[in-house]
Amino acid sequence: ADTIRILVATDNHVGYNERDPIRGDDSWKSFHEVMCLAKERDVDMVLLAGDLFHENKPSRKSMYQVMRSLRMNCFGEKPCELEMLSDASENFQGAFNHVNYEDPDINVAIPVFSIHGNHDDPSGEGHLAALDLLQISGLINYYGRTPESDNIAIKPVLLQKGHTKLALYGMSNVRDERLFRTFRDGKVKFFQPGTQKNDWFNLMSVHQNHAAHTETGYLPESFLPEFMDLVIWGHEHECLIEPRYNPEMAFHVIQPGSSVATALMPGEAVPKHVAIISITGKEFKSEPIRLKTIRPFVMKDIVLAEERSLKDIWRHDNNRVAITRHLMDIVEGLIAEAKSEWLSCQDEVEDEELEPPLPLIRLRVEYTAPEGGRYDCENPQRFSNRFVGKVANVNDVIQFYRKKAAANRKLANDAELPEESVLAQLSIDSVKVEKLVREFLTAQSLTILPQNSFGDAVSQFVDKDDKHAMEMFVNESLANQIKHLLESNDVEEEDITDAMEHYKSKLEELFAAGHLKKTRKAKLKSKPDTWDSDLDGDWADQPGALIHTDAEAEDDDEGISSIPPKKPAVRGRGKAAATTRKPVAPPKKTPAARGGRGKKRVIEEEDDDEDEDVIMIDDDEESEGLFVKPLPTAAKKPVAREPAAGTSSRSKSSVKSASARAASTKQSKLNFSKSTGTQRSQANGRGKKPQEPSDDEISDDDDAFEPVSAPTRSSRSRR
Known part of the structure; x- marks a missing residue:
């Protein structure tokens, strides 16, 4: 009770x-x-x-x-x-x-x-x-x-x-x-x-x-x-x-x-x-x-190399029939074992013959052959279908697998770690991440990834919690290697490894000298309102959270196509710089109303060069300030729309190129009439000698209305 x-x-x-x-x-x-x-x-x-x-x-x-x-x-x-x-x-x-x-x-x-x-x-x-x-x-x-x-x-x-x-x-x-x-x-x-x-x-x-x-x-x-x-x-x-x-x-x-x-x-x-x-x-x-109604289930593991009846069969070329026949005999034995086991746990019923249910059978076969030989095994599903009507799982009776060699490979990697004396000196509390990574990578052999850049990316990931630093570093390194190999048309197939090593060493030297740009910080999309960080994980860890904008891709293409690959970057132009800058509208150009511009052809060619310089602007507040001052664009527009009769065909193409770039920066809506100040500036500036601006004078912080001297490139022959 x-x-x-x-x-x-x-x-x-x-x-x-x-x-x-x-x-x-x-x-x-x-x-x-x-x-x-x-x-x-x-x-x-x-x-x-x-x-x-x-x-x-x-x-x-x-x-x-x-x-x-x-x-x-x-x-x-x-x-x-x-x-x-x-x-x-x-x-x-x-x-x-x-x-x-x-x-x-x-x-x-x-x-x-x-x-x-x-x-x-x-x-x-x-x-x-x-x-x-x-x-x-x-x-x-x-x-x-x-x-x-x-x-x-x-x-x-x-x-x-x-x-x-x-x-x-x-x-x-x-x-x-x-x-x-x-x-x-x-x-x-x-x-x-x-x-x-x-x-x-x-x-x-x-x-x-x-x-x-x-x-x-x-x-x-x-x-x-x-x-x-x-x-x-x-x-x-x-x-x-x-x-x-x-x-x-x-x-x-x-x-x-x-x-x-x-x-x-x-x-x-x-x-x-x-x-x-x-x-x-x-x-x-x-x-x-x-429980007595449970469907019988028997499982067995075997190793083909240890089966006596299959001894040395791996030496023969056509051994599929013998292996299949041996495995079928094992499965038949498992079926009989499952039936007898089920009958043994049932209650004795007089004058009634019990029919056992179809059993579940699983045979796991390790078929790693000794070196120099092979086991020719039948397709698992085809083998399983041989037992239709005898087993309940007619599609997965057998499972083939090879012996894992990961343990030996891991031991080999362990030998490439730094010496124990070096590891003892690397106290986690006092050493920098770059040094720790450098000691470990010194014992390894990197073929594609630059070692010092690798350490910098790890440092960004650890110290600054940049979750995408490693991803972006690896992606950019692979992309640069592929681009370099594609540009090197004379590299033979057997020399690809040497070319990759040479390019990696070059990148390491550039990074050590401070000429190689660091990986751009990843930008994330705004987290959706329905996102639950506890259930779905951190939003920053999701691959879809990273922004890959079309503008960045276009910027990359512009920087690659507009600048020759071997041209020295005198003023910081090039692919690396272009890919890290946002394209900004051309109102950065100096207005013609200030005077001293010289011939109309000079103005057009200078505008063309200035368009390249404008790409370097990366100040959002300054850009907004420029967009509300239409005077420079108003002075340039009529020149592009009505070129002088003396302008060469090369200048016309430059005008069209400048107009196309201006349209891409959403400034084409600013349509002003030709002002008298523009004509005066063209007339007064014909006899003046253009001057070469210094690097200090070219700054992103210059205001659109400050006077800028005409560069000598405008007088250079571009034909």
């Missing part, structure tokens, strides 16, 4: 592979067997630890089969002997915020308590799960909700039968990395009963990764409170039904595993069980029960 008997199961995955003509009904049949066991063994309650459904929007067929099974086995005239002591409204939500066996309109004999997993989690409008539909229909009790994943409060469902008190805790699935951070930050609170704390048996169900797949991608048992007595662990499909004691935390852990194989892995090949937990006072006993 004082013993609470609980049937424990998890990961039923109803609806898994339901469209498969052979395996479509496996999941709901196994769940139905679990519920039938609860009724046959007359348990007090059923505890499910998540993933009742395989999808958060289960099909009608899946929902129908689950509701049918629950109603057949959980409803009845037998009274439920469990007494609810806590406030049910704190654990259950919705219109019926109480346990279903206390509802006066329905009679529940065996209540089912369940948390949600990662497959049947709440989603969509209203944030409802499939379990909400089952609860509102009075079939289960959905508890352990986690509405706030960064602030979790876990309150127990307090039940009592006789003198046995049960505190039932539940925590539904939360993304492992986020849950790890929430536990680490101390934002998970566990509530305990207010009275007689030592008299309660504390039982908890969780649905998280049990094994440490990554540093934070699991739930350590040490995060759970020490006052727990038993933890039912869901999500892991391997059946570890025997209670395992954790001496550090002083509680037991049971991992029931899944009731249906959802992957052909070694963990799924373990026989499937559920357990009946009998709790009396502070003690419990576990009774494992093997």
Whole structure:
């Protein structure tokens, strides 16, 4: 009378592979067997630890089969002997915020308590799960909700039968990395009963990764409170039904595993069980029960080089037939083993011959041949189709793989690290990142990437938190190498490596001398309003966040096409400079009204040169100031539209080129009539000798109305 008997199961995955003509009904049949066991063994309650459904929007067929099974086995005239002591409204939500066996309109004999997993989690409008539909229909009790994943409060469902008190805790699935951070930050609170704390048996169900797949991608048992007595662990499909004691935390852990194989892995090949937990006072006993409707699954690994019947067959050229025949014999043996294993766990039925279901078979074959030989293996799917009608998985019976050589390669790389004495001197607290990278790269052999630029990019990434520094450095280095090789038409194929090494050395020398520009800082798009950094990650880490504007691409092309590749950059012009500047409108040109410009041809050619200089402007505020002063453009426009009769054909083409560039800078709308000041300036400036401006006089900070001397390039013959 004082013993609470609980049937424990998890990961039923109803609806898994339901469209498969052979395996479509496996999941709901196994769940139905679990519920039938609860009724046959007359348990007090059923505890499910998540993933009742395989999808958060289960099909009608899946929902129908689950509701049918629950109603057949959980409803009845037998009274439920469990007494609810806590406030049910704190654990259950919705219109019926109480346990279903206390509802006066329905009679529940065996209540089912369940948390949600990662497959049947709440989603969509209203944030409802499939379990909400089952609860509102009075079939289960959905508890352990986690509405706030960064602030979790876990309150127990307090039940009592006789003198046995049960505190039932539940925590539904939360993304492992986020849950790890929430536990680490101390934002998970566990509530305990207010009275007689030592008299309660504390039982908890969780649905998280049990094994440490990554540093934070699991739930350590040490995060759970020490006052727990038993933890039912869901999500892991391997059946570890025997209670395992954790001496550090002083509680037991049971991992029931899944009731249906959802992957052909070694963990799924373990026989499937559920357990009946009998709790009396502070003690419990576990009774494992093997499920009998589970489709038999046998898995085996072999190495072809170690098979006696295939000894030295790798020396022969045509060995496919022999290998295929040997593998078929192994699969036939596995099929027979699966059938006999299934029959051995069935109840003896007189005068009835049981027909075992088609088994799941997986044969993993490592076919790495000794040096100089090879194994000619058949196509895996064609091989698997040989067993149609004999196995359930007719497309993936066999899996071929080669032995990994990554370990040896890793050891070889380890030998190229700096000496131990050098590493000992490199204290992380006192050394710069560039020095650390330089010491490591010295031991390596870089062919394409410049070493000093590599260290600078790493420094930008670490010190300045430029998340795209490495990406942009690698992309630009590869693009420059390819461009250099394409321009070098005389490079033979066998000399490509030497040419790449030479170009890399040249870039390293330029960077060391300070002539090589640093990688342009990445520009990011504005983060969308619907972006959740916790769920989707940092916006800056997304490839789509980086802006690749057409203007930059056009700027790159302009700089490449307008400047010869071998022309010395006297005034800072060239591809490198052009790609880092924004194109700005030509109002930078000095207005003709100031006088002293000379002939009309000189003005036109000077304007052409000035257009090239304008590209270097990179001051947004100055550009805005220039755009509201149309006088320089007004003075130049008539010249371009009505060239003098003495202008040469070369000058006409220059005028057209200047006009085209002016149009591209959106200044073509400024249409002014020819002013008298323009004509006077042309007449007065014919006899003056143009002067060469110094580099100091050419500055981006010059105002559009300041006088600028005419450069000597205007008088240079361009024919």
